[in-house]
Ligand SMILES: Nc1ncnc2c1ncn2[C@@H]1O[C@H](COP(=O)(O)OP(=O)(O)O)[C@@H](O)[C@H]1O
């Protein structure tokens with residue numbers, strides 16, 4: 001299995017790099033055009049959150065396999081301020097930055113599995129997966 | 134837009150993947166990025182100006198960092214806005230990062246004001262990701278231009294982008310769309326005709 005690739009996030013340019021990495025990996029894994037767009041868009045949202053709310057962090061993209069099924073895993077990690085109420089931020093339209101508030105709930109809809117762990121004052125870890133059909 | 138699958142992995146501190154299609158963005162906006170990115174891309178700019186080809190980048194940066202047969206040519210620092218009659222046309226051909234997207238919006242509104250254009254077409258044929266940030270920007274462009282009396286039509290939305298937008302939860306309500314540039318122009322003309330004979 002291919003090695004995980006890490007895209008550091010430190011500027012808004014890195015958001016473009018991270019989503020391009022995710023898209024290219026998805027394409028290599030045989031995901032179709034629509035899934036590639038879903039994955040790239042989800043990564044764009046998550047990477048932007050890292051940049052906006054934590055300043056810096058990383059996006060890791062890797063190939064995964066479960067019961068003979070191939071997929072892609074995206075891990076977004078930051079040591080930013082963390083999220084006090086995870087349930088609240090997962091609601092459509094909730095934003096503390098006058099954003100659209102669609103990034104997290106939207107990314108969850110675009111991926112198959114979505115897991116968010118956050119500790120206030122320590123950071124946020126989001127792990128999401130999409131499986132090839 | 135030319136795309137490349139070539140990547141190069143480095144170990145820290147340059148631990149990042151570079152893509153030829155995004156290196157266009159680096160070149161364009163090298164002054165606004167972090168000092169770290171500046172350091173890497175500045176030599177290409179000073180050696181070759183704003184025109185970079187993948188083969189040149191490869192020579193400059195060493196083999197493996199950028200590769201590919203096609204050439205990427207960068208003509209200008211900003212997205213060109215063309216004027217045809219009283220319609221402005223802007224076609225996004227690069228991966229927009231946040232700062233460049235905001236710049237694009239400002240440029241568009243200024244150009245509308247300067248030219249008194251009646252219509253604006255933003256062609257997204259080459260855009261493969263529209264996230265909530267860009268989605269909001271498109272809505273903003275449409276409503277701001279609308280306040281200035283200019284109709285905006287978004288053209289060329291790829292099927293995958295349209296599907297993703299709806300799943301993301303953005304439907305660009307209130308934004309006129311057309312399948313392609315030709316249909317977009319026809320749409321604006323029709324509206325102008327309706328307005329002119331007082332039946333619209
Ligand atoms: N990595 C993160 N660190 C801290 N807070 C975050 C992070 N990601 C998201 N948030 C919080 O969750 C809220 C909702 O995020 P999101 O759904 O992407 O909408 P938006 O970014 O438009 O506000 C943000 O406004 C922010 O308060």
Ligand SMILES: [Mg+2]
Pocket residue numbers: 045048049099102103104
């Ligand atoms: Mg967000």
